[in-house]
Amino acid sequence: xxxxxxxxxxxxxxxxxxxxxxxxxxxxxxxxxxxxxxxxxxxxxxxxxxxxxxxxxxxxxxxxxxxxxxxxxxxxxxxxxxxxxxxxxxxxxxxxxxxxxxxxxxxxxxxxxxxxxxxxxxxxxxxxxxxxxxxxxxxxxxxxxxxxxxxxxxxxxxxxxxxxxxxxxxxxxxxxxxxxxxxxxxxxxxxxxxxxxxxxxxxxxxxxxxxxxxxxxxxxxxxxxxxxxxx
Amino acid sequence: xxxxxxxxxxxxxxxxxxxxxxxxxxxxxxxxxxxxxxxxxxxxxxxxxxxxxxxxxxxxxxxxxxxxxxxxxxxxxxxxxxxxxxxxxxxxxxxxxxxxxxxxxxxxxxxxxxxxxxxxxxxxxxxxxxxxxxxxxxxxxxxxxxxxxxxxxxxxxxxxxxxxxxxxxxxxxxxxxxxxxxxxxxxxxxxxxxxxxxxxxxxxxxxxxxxxxxxxxxxxxxxxxxxxxxx
DNA sequence: TCGCGTCAACTTGCATACTAGTATGCCATC
DNA sequence: GATGGCATACTAGTATGCAAGTTGACGCGA
Numbered sequence: 001x002x003x004x005x006x007x008x009x010x011x012x013x014x015x016x017x018x019x020x021x022x023x024x025x026x027x028x029x030x031x032x033x034x035x036x037x038x039x040x041x042x043x044x045x046x047x048x049x050x051x052x053x054x055x056x057x058x059x060x061x062x063x064x065x066x067x068x069x070x071x072x073x074x075x076x077x078x079x080x081x082x083x084x085x086x087x088x089x090x091x092x093x094x095x096x097x098x099x100x101x102x103x104x105x106x107x108x109x110x111x112x113x114x115x116x117x118x119x120x121x122x123x124x125x126x127x128x129x130x131x132x133x134x135x136x137x138x139x140x141x142x143x144x145x146x147x148x149x150x151x152x153x154x155x156x157x158x159x160x161x162x163x164x165x166x167x168x169x170x171x172x173x174x175x176x177x178x179x180x181x182x183x184x185x186x187x188x189x190x191x192x193x194x195x196x197x198x199x200x201x202x203x204x205x206x207x208x209x210x211x212x213x214x215x216x217x218x219x220x221x222x223x224x225x226x227x228x229x230x231x
Numbered sequence: 232x233x234x235x236x237x238x239x240x241x242x243x244x245x246x247x248x249x250x251x252x253x254x255x256x257x258x259x260x261x262x263x264x265x266x267x268x269x270x271x272x273x274x275x276x277x278x279x280x281x282x283x284x285x286x287x288x289x290x291x292x293x294x295x296x297x298x299x300x301x302x303x304x305x306x307x308x309x310x311x312x313x314x315x316x317x318x319x320x321x322x323x324x325x326x327x328x329x330x331x332x333x334x335x336x337x338x339x340x341x342x343x344x345x346x347x348x349x350x351x352x353x354x355x356x357x358x359x360x361x362x363x364x365x366x367x368x369x370x371x372x373x374x375x376x377x378x379x380x381x382x383x384x385x386x387x388x389x390x391x392x393x394x395x396x397x398x399x400x401x402x403x404x405x406x407x408x409x410x411x412x413x414x415x416x417x418x419x420x421x422x423x424x425x426x427x428x429x430x431x432x433x434x435x436x437x438x439x440x441x442x443x444x445x446x447x448x449x450x451x452x453x454x455x456x457x458x459x460x461x462x
Numbered sequence: 463t464c465g466c467g468t469c470a471a472c473t474t475g476c477a478t479a480c481t482a483g484t485a486t487g488c489c490a491t492c
Numbered sequence: 493g494a495t496g497g498c499a500t501a502c503t504a505g506t507a508t509g510c511a512a513g514t515t516g517a518c519g520c521g522a
Contacts, residue, residue, distance in 0.1 A: 017475080017476075018475080018476095041502085041503070041504085042503085042504070043502090043503085043504095051476080051477085052476055052477040052478070053476095053477080053478085053504090054475075054476055054477065054478090055475080055476070055477095057289075057504085057505090058288075058289070058292055060504095061289055061292065061293070062292070062296065065293070065296065071504080072503090072504085073483080073484095073503085073504055073505070074482075074483040074484055074485095074503055074504055074505080075483090075484060075485080075502095075503060075504080076484095076485095076502090076503055076504080077503090077504080085386070086386070089384065089386035089387065089390075092384055092387065093328065093387060093390060096327060096328055096331045097324065097327055097328070100327045153320065153323055155316070155317070155320035156320065156323065156324060159320075159324065159394065163390065248505080248506075249505080249506095270473095272472085272473065272474085273473085273474070274472090274473085274474095277507095282506080282507090283506055283507040283508070284474095284506095284507080284508080285505075285506055285507065285508090286505080286506070286507095288474085288475090291474095302474075303473090303474085303514095304473085304474055304475070304512095304513080304514095305473055305474055305475080305512070305513040305514055305515095306472095306473060306474075306513085306514055306515075307472085307473055307474075307514090307515095308473085308474080
């Protein structure tokens with residue numbers, strides 16, 4: 001009680017109830033199952049998941065901090081509208097940080113790192129079918145995470161995961177067209193090629209082009225779903 | 232912008248009990264009043280502030296999410312050690328984002344913006360006395376926030392406020408030497424000069440030099456207080 | 463003296479009861 | 493019929509009691 005907290009236990013091994021409710025709600029908001037503006041209530045959610053209000057409250061608070069919910073005291077809790085300003089800021093922050101980390105990755109990559117990236121690309125190509133969308137998404141993320149790891153800055157990707165949240169809400173509004181997967185994988189290939197060639201300038205440029213592709217898609221989806229948004 | 236220099240939470244108009252406990256604990260941890268490794272308990276804190284465990288719990292959870300506390304179920308809650316890795320990552324993220332925003336600021340600054348920066352510098356010079364440390368600190372933050380605003384990316388500073396948290400804990404471990412304030416203001420002056428001259432390259436270089444000064448001080452404090460840290 | 467088992471005193475996680483404030487719909491009144 | 497006021501049914505904020513788990517000290521036995 002008085003001295004060091006024994007060991008470096010991860011911060012987040014709380015009870016399974018809280019975790020379950022949090023994950024379920026986060027997925028529901030992210031996937032659009034619960035739509036922006038819709039009201040939810042601690043009592044109803046607690047009843048639905050068969051738990052008490054306490055873990056639900058903590059999940060609500062956390063989701064509110066992440067920008068997914070908006071808690072209005074004595075009134076209710078609502079799914080936050082997607083804020084276009086936040087989307088733009090997310091894009092700016094992501095581009096700034098990932099262009100820098102991919103430069104570092106290109107400078108520091110060793111043979112094993114390039115091999116790992118190549119493996120990820122192969123796996124990515126294997127799940128390009130439309131019915132494996134979730135796997136494709138996960139491998140997309142994994143590739144970016146691996147680049148951050150190679151750069152020696154894995155925490156940067158951890159931060160980006162949080163920052164990207166509003167971006168991902170937009171993504172889920174619409175699945176992408178037929179050639180989308182191939183385009184993404186092709187751009188990833190370009191990035192990996194430049195990293196493998198120890199070419200920081202080229203790697204940064206490839207990353208920037210890749211992100212601009214992603215951002216353009218986000219903007220297009222935003223335009224066609226403006227009712228979910230808030231300036 | 233006249234709001235508290237900390238806490239970038241968007242919509243957070245919760246009850247005063249939670250807010251009060253949260254602010255008090257955050258200040259206590261940041262200032263080192265409660266030291267890393269020290270154990271606190273919901274019950275004791277609740278009794279001390281005359282509230283029930285519920286608002287204390289929520290404050291604890293929030294502080295744990297920010298990296299200030301470490302909650303170990305069924306064991307206790309402890310002030311998290313300052314993680315050197317997190318400090319390094321904070322520095323990397325801060326340098327990357329602020330160098331980019333200051334470039335933008337230099338490209339976009341108008342006369343009124345330069346005037347605002349100059350006013351901040353004047354105020355800053357007025358509080359260089361050692362007994363006005365808190366005001367000096369606040370104006371330091373305000374200057375960086377203003378640069379982000381001029382760049383059109385105020386949200387970037389909001390993010391940095393959260394990211395910087397671990398850095399600020401280090402800062403509070405030790406007040407700085409006599410010439411410190413003058414050095415900081417001088418470096419701010421250089422940045423503002425380059426922004427006023429619409430010189431993005433010069434502004435970025437001045438910002439980089441400034442941050443390196445700050446980071447070197449952090450590293451030095453870290454070395455002389457290693458018992459509070461964790462690799 | 464050292465080792466081990468037991469237990470008491472703590473901790474947080476969860477459930478539930480109560481408080482206070484707000485939105486809403488019904489009803490009486492004009 | 494339109495309108496204003498009030499009762500009611502919600503909401504989140506808070507307090508508190510109970511459960512499950514860990515820690516560490518104490519005492520017993522070898």
